[in-house]
Amino acid sequence: KGRAAEDLVFDAETKSALHIEMAKKNLFIKRGVGTDANAMDQSKRLRTGGDYTHSAYAPPPFHPPPPAVSMWGTAGYMAAPPPYNPYAGYPVPTVPMTSPSPVPGPTAYAPVQNMKDNPPCNTLFIGNLGETVVEEELRGLFSVQPGFKQMKVLRQDRNTVCFIEFDDVSAASAVHHTLQGAIVPSSGRGGMRIQFSKNPFGRRKDLVGGMVGTLNGAPV
C-alpha cells in the first residue's frame, strides 16, 4: 500500500521532471526524423529519468532571460524563427490594386472643330484617335475619371474609336468637356474628339427593375 503510494509520487515527480527536461531539449531538437527521433526520445527519457532520481531536483536560480537575438545568433544548427505571420497558411490572393495609371494625363489639349453632338447620355464616343493607340493608353486616361464604369475600343483599319460608359450622365458630361481635345502620346492629327454616344452602353446586368429611374441608360 505505502509502496504503491511511493510509486505514484515517484512517477509524478519523474513525469514532471521529464516534461521540464523535454521542454528544454525541444529548444534544440525542432524536427525529429521519424524512427530516429523516437529512439533518441527513449534514450533521453531513460537517462534523464535516472539523473533526476539520484539527485534531488533543485530548481536553477532564476536569471532573467537573455536577449533572444544572442541565442539565435550563436546556435548554428537552428534557424531563427520567422516573424509571426497571422496569415501563414492562409493564402491571400493578391488583389490588384487600383493603381495610378502608368500613362499620365493628357500632355496637352488641341481645339476641336466640328462639334456636332448627340443628346447627352452616360456613354461617350471618342474619335480622332491616333493610329497607334492601344486600349491600355485609353484606359489609363479614362479609368481614373470619376464615375468611370467600362470602356470598349473599336479598332477599324485606319480609324479607332472608343466607347466609355459612366455611372450617370453628369459624370459623362464632366469628362466630355474636361478631356475634350486631349492629346495623348499616340495622338496623330490633333486631340481626341469627344461626343456623346448615339446609343448608351447596352450591357445592363441589373435589368431587374427595368429601365425605371434611368435616363439614357444611366440612373438618375
Place this chain on the structure above:
DNA sequence: AGCACA
C-alpha cells in the same frame, strides 16, 4: 468623320 455591345 468614323457609333459596338445588348
